Amino acid sequence: MRSNDYLKEEIIERSYARTWKEAKKEWQIDYSYDTTDREKCICGHYPIFECVVIKNIRNHNDAVVDSVCARKFVDFSQYDPIWASFFNLHQDPFKPLNLMAAGYAFDKNWINNFEYDFSTDSFGKTVEELSVSEKAIRKVVNRQVALLFLNFHFKK
Numbered sequence: 001m002r003s004n005d006y007l008k009e010e011i012i013e014r015s016y017a018r019t020w021k022e023a024k025k026e027w028q029i030d031y032s033y034d035t036t037d038r039e040k041c042i043c044g045h046y047p048i049f050e051c052v053v054i055k056n057i058r059n060h061n062d063a064v065v066d067s068v069c070a071r072k073f074v075d076f077s078q079y080d081p082i083w084a085s086f087f088n089l090h091q092d093p094f095k096p097l098n099l100m101a102a103g104y105a106f107d108k109n110w111i112n113n114f115e116y117d118f119s120t121d122s123f124g125k126t127v128e129e130l131s132v133s134e135k136a137i138r139k140v141v142n143r144q145v146a147l148l149f150l151n152f153h154f155k156k
Contacts, residue, residue, distance in 0.1 A: 007043035
C-alpha cells in the first residue's frame, strides 16, 4: 500500500465520514511543532521533523502528519497571512495584527473582546498615528499574542 493510501485509510478511520472526499473536510490544523525526535506521519513517512497536529471538528480525534500530508486536505494558504502576521510581531511589536490574525487570536481566546476590538479598529493605523496609550496597548496585546502563538503552535 502506498503512503497516500495509508493516509486516507487513517483519516477515514478517525473521521465520522466514510469516504476520503467527505472525511478530509472534517479536519483542521490544531497546532504544529518542530521536533528533534524521530516521529512518524500516519501515512508512514519516517522520520518527520515538522509535525502538524490536525483535529477532527466533528469527533475531536487528532492525528500527527507531516506538512506534505497536511496540505492534502487542509488549505494552508488561509493560514499563511495569519502566521506571517504573528511572526512579524517578533520583528516589530508595534506592527498591527492583520484582521485574520486578530480573528484567529480571538477564536483561540488569546485576546478578549476589548483587545480584539482594539486590534481591528486600529489595524489601519501606523505606529506614528497611535496615541501613547494606544501604542502601549498594541505592544502589550502583540507581545501576548506572539508568545501564545509560539507556545501553542510550537509546543511539544
